[in-house]
Amino acid sequence: MIDLSQQIAATRRAVEHRTEAGEETVSAVLRRSYDTGIEKVWGALTDPDRLRQWFLPVSGEFRVGGRFQVEGNAGGEILRCEPPKLLLVTYGHETSLVEVRLAGDSHGTTLELDHTVPVALAGGVVGALYVAPGWDGVVMGLGRYLAGDPVRADSPEVLEFSAHAVSAWESTVRAAKLATDDEISAAVAAARAQFPAGP
Numbered sequence: 001m002i003d004l005s006q007q008i009a010a011t012r013r014a015v016e017h018r019t020e021a022g023e024e025t026v027s028a029v030l031r032r033s034y035d036t037g038i039e040k041v042w043g044a045l046t047d048p049d050r051l052r053q054w055f056l057p058v059s060g061e062f063r064v065g066g067r068f069q070v071e072g073n074a075g076g077e078i079l080r081c082e083p084p085k086l087l088l089v090t091y092g093h094e095t096s097l098v099e100v101r102l103a104g105d106s107h108g109t110t111l112e113l114d115h116t117v118p119v120a121l122a123g124g125v126v127g128a129l130y131v132a133p134g135w136d137g138v139v140m141g142l143g144r145y146l147a148g149d150p151v152r153a154d155s156p157e158v159l160e161f162s163a164h165a166v167s168a169w170e171s172t173v174r175a176a177k178l179a180t181d182d183e184i185s186a187a188v189a190a191a192r193a194q195f196p197a198g199p
Contacts, residue, residue: 002157004164007140013172015128017119024119026178028132028169031112032139036146038104041111042084044145045100054145055138055153072154095121113139125178126187129169133195136165163197 012031017024034041044050051058060068062078069075074092081087084102091098101112115131122128137158144151151158170188173179179187 002140002161004161007143007161008136008165008168010143011136011139011168013132013136013168015125015132015169015173015176015178017125017176017178018116025116026119026122026125026128027114027116028128028135029112029114030132030135030139031110032143033108033110034143034146035108038084038102038109040146041102041104041109041142044142045087046081046083050145053152054141054150091115093117093121111139111142124183124187125176126173126183129166129173129184129187129191130194132169132172133162133165133191136168137162159195160197163192163195166191166195 010032014029016027016029018027019025044054046062048058048062056073057071058068059071060066060075062068064078064081066078067075068078068089076090076092076096077094079088079090079097084104086102087100089098090096096117097115099114099116101114103110113135115135117127119125119127122130137153140161141151141153141158166188169191170184173184173187
């Protein structure tokens with residue numbers, strides 16, 4: 001059973017609005033630390049057999065320039081792969097970028113996951129609420145796997161956790177002051193429909 005409050009508190013969240021080369025983007029950024037060496041974390045993120053144990057089955061060509069498909073979810077292209085520190089892929093759309101950065105030290109490994117999309121594609125800055133709760137479930141599930149207690153990303157308890165993560169992301173978006181109350185309320189309603197909190 002997942003300790004919801006402990007797991008929600010274990011991840012730091014941020015929403016960032018950027019303008020690069022004249023294009024506005026919004027990023028959902030998650031940061032979480034694990035009491036595990038960087039090589040083991042990297043392997044859990046990039047080895048298809050390990051991914052199947054805690055995330056979802058992933059098929060494709062696992063090399064820079066190769067395409068991949070997550071079963072029942074999005075696919076994309078591997079743009080950069082610098083073991084064991086950096087993975088950059090497109091996810092679901094060529095302008096939807098997911099970058100995972102790892103930093104290891106004597107205490108373990110810190111993961112930073114940054115999902116960036118153009119504001120136009122996201123439906124506004126509040127679009128972070130449409131994907132971020134799902135990534136919350138992913139970084140939590142990775143922690144469970146690394147601790148020897150794997151649970152897949154499509155399991156009822158991870159889906160329930162993601163539903164509770166909507167509230168944490170609502171607080172994050174409100175604190176960023178990048179959207180109106182009405183925009184946030186509408187995005188939260190959409191996120192709750194996407195991540196229902198069980199029966």
